[in-house]
Amino acid sequence: MPNEVEKISWLDPRMLWAARNGVLASWLGDPTGEVRARWVAQRAAAGAPADKVIRRDDPDRFSFLVVGDTGEGDEPQYAVVPGLLKEGRDTAFAVLASDVIYPVGSADDYGTKFFRPYRDYRAPIYAIPGNHDWYEDLTGFMRVFCGDAPPPAPGPAPRPLTRAWLRSLLWHRPRAGDGGSLDRARELRSEPAQQAVQPGPYWAIDAGPIRIVGIDTGLLGTIDAEQGAWLREVSRDPRPKILVTGSPLYVDGEHHPCPIEGGGTVDDIVRDPDHHYVAAIGGDIHNYQRYPVRLDDGRTLQYVVAGGGGAFMHATHTIPRVDVAGVTERDFRCYPLRGDSLAFYSGLYGRRLGLRRFFTLSDTEAMTVIAERLGIGPTRVPGTPPRITPRMRLVAGLLGTGRRPDRAKRFRLPVRKVYTSVFSPGSATYSPPFFKCFLRLDVSPEAIRLRCHAATGHRAQEVTPPVEDEVTIPLK
Numbered sequence: 001m002p003n004e005v006e007k008i009s010w011l012d013p014r015m016l017w018a019a020r021n022g023v024l025a026s027w028l029g030d031p032t033g034e035v036r037a038r039w040v041a042q043r044a045a046a047g048a049p050a051d052k053v054i055r056r057d058d059p060d061r062f063s064f065l066v067v068g069d070t071g072e073g074d075e076p077q078y079a080v081v082p083g084l085l086k087e088g089r090d091t092a093f094a095v096l097a098s099d100v101i102y103p104v105g106s107a108d109d110y111g112t113k114f115f116r117p118y119r120d121y122r123a124p125i126y127a128i129p130g131n132h133d134w135y136e137d138l139t140g141f142m143r144v145f146c147g148d149a150p151p152p153a154p155g156p157a158p159r160p161l162t163r164a165w166l167r168s169l170l171w172h173r174p175r176a177g178d179g180g181s182l183d184r185a186r187e188l189r190s191e192p193a194q195q196a197v198q199p200g201p202y203w204a205i206d207a208g209p210i211r212i213v214g215i216d217t218g219l220l221g222t223i224d225a226e227q228g229a230w231l232r233e234v235s236r237d238p239r240p241k242i243l244v245t246g247s248p249l250y251v252d253g254e255h256h257p258c259p260i261e262g263g264g265t266v267d268d269i270v271r272d273p274d275h276h277y278v279a280a281i282g283g284d285i286h287n288y289q290r291y292p293v294r295l296d297d298g299r300t301l302q303y304v305v306a307g308g309g310g311a312f313m314h315a316t317h318t319i320p321r322v323d324v325a326g327v328t329e330r331d332f333r334c335y336p337l338r339g340d341s342l343a344f345y346s347g348l349y350g351r352r353l354g355l356r357r358f359f360t361l362s363d364t365e366a367m368t369v370i371a372e373r374l375g376i377g378p379t380r381v382p383g384t385p386p387r388i389t390p391r392m393r394l395v396a397g398l399l400g401t402g403r404r405p406d407r408a409k410r411f412r413l414p415v416r417k418v419y420t421s422v423f424s425p426g427s428a429t430y431s432p433p434f435f436k437c438f439l440r441l442d443v444s445p446e447a448i449r450l451r452c453h454a455a456t457g458h459r460a461q462e463v464t465p466p467v468e469d470e471v472t473i474p475l476k
């Protein structure tokens with residue numbers, strides 16, 4: 001790690017003000033589609049392939065990594081690196097699934113949050129942007145991943161006193177001179193084997209027997225009409241496909257099909273049997289979740305959340321008992337386990353509020369109270385489970401533990417919705433365990449094996465990153 005890293009505090013008003021473009025886009029209209037179209041046109045003029053397909057010459061059997069929501073540049077991000085290098089040593093490439101750089105995707109942050117942590121990874125890294133990468137109009141991302149693309153000419157000035165005009169007045173833009181340190185940072189990943197140039201923020205990679213399709217869901221988790229048409233087109237190819245997105249289609253027990261401007265959804269395209277998708281992997285939420293959804297035609301699609309690659313942890317104990325699209329607790333998987341998530345947050349709140357004795361739940365207490373509240377069997381309690389006390393129930397409730405749908409809502413600390421957007425980011429911790437993870441996918445013509453490896457910051461797990469989930473996806 002670098003000696004000094006500016007800690008990102010999402011409770012710092014300056015940080016929130018710098019990251020205001022998402023809010024402005026939802027209040028005053030989202031300019032992402034327009035800006036993206038200008039970037040894409042500029043890349044096409046510079047000779048990027050019109051179909052935006054990266055054609056690699058990987059053999060029939062190869063492996064690659066998927067890492068989500070990496071770049072805060074602090075302990076949790078760097079804690080993922082040793083295991084990632086170990087499990088990734090023989091992989092053909094890595095894909096970063098959204099939010100490459102926090103807080104606002106600045107080019108100057110790429111040194112400590114991208115080039116330095118992954119300098120010893122000796123293969124190309126491709127990426128799709130997340131909302132944070134868009135907070136400076138994608139300028140840093142385009143320079144690093146898309147052939148040093150300079151910002152395209154701005155569109156026509158908005159008419160005075162319109163919403164677009166107000167938005168342009170308040171819009172956050174890159175600092176003058178941003179990216180000055182990029183040339184030096186690039187030297188950290190300067191080997192020929194590490195180089196990759198993307199046709200744009202969304203792309204497809206033809207690798208061995210499969211096609212990986214990466215989409216850019218911008219500031220608000222939607223895609224523009226032009227990208228939608230492209231997605232339909234690249235999805236017609238007969239190869240088995242994996243979607244990589246910055247907006248997971250199933251997350252926290254809910255279905256978010258991801259609207260396409262002009263009609264339809266990304267999930268419609270993914271489910272279409274003519275398109276041969278076998279999995280859809282999304283970043284954005286900083287933990288691991290897997291929903292094996294069985295479709296009417298008998299196929300099973302693996303919907304995965306994989307945002308645990310570096311940034312602060314989003315709680316999993318706030319996920320209610322899963323019952324969505326036929327997926328129940330029997331088939332649902334997550335990391336960290338809900339009990340571990342609750343134990344982690346109970347310790348955190350105990351410290352923050354100076355109420356350790358009241359708040360702190362042991363791992364087994366947390367696991368047992370979760371089992372009771374969600375009506376699921378305890379996942380990892382050796383021996384006799386502890387007796388559940390009113391204190392344990394109260395703490396679990398206050399910390400937003402998911403509950404059976406039939407239980408009424410009561411008062412609780414802002415853990416669930418508010419926590420996901422504001423307080424969870426404020427609860428970053430800088431000592432292990434971190435509950436981070438990354439995916440390794442082993443591809444063959446017959447099947448893809450997907451493994452979720454944990455990274456905790458503890459030495460033992462750096463040497464041998466444990467497998468927290470594994471699934472084999474048949475391709476034939």
Ligand SMILES: [Fe+2]
Pocket residue numbers: 069098099130284285286307311
């Ligand atoms: Fe994120």
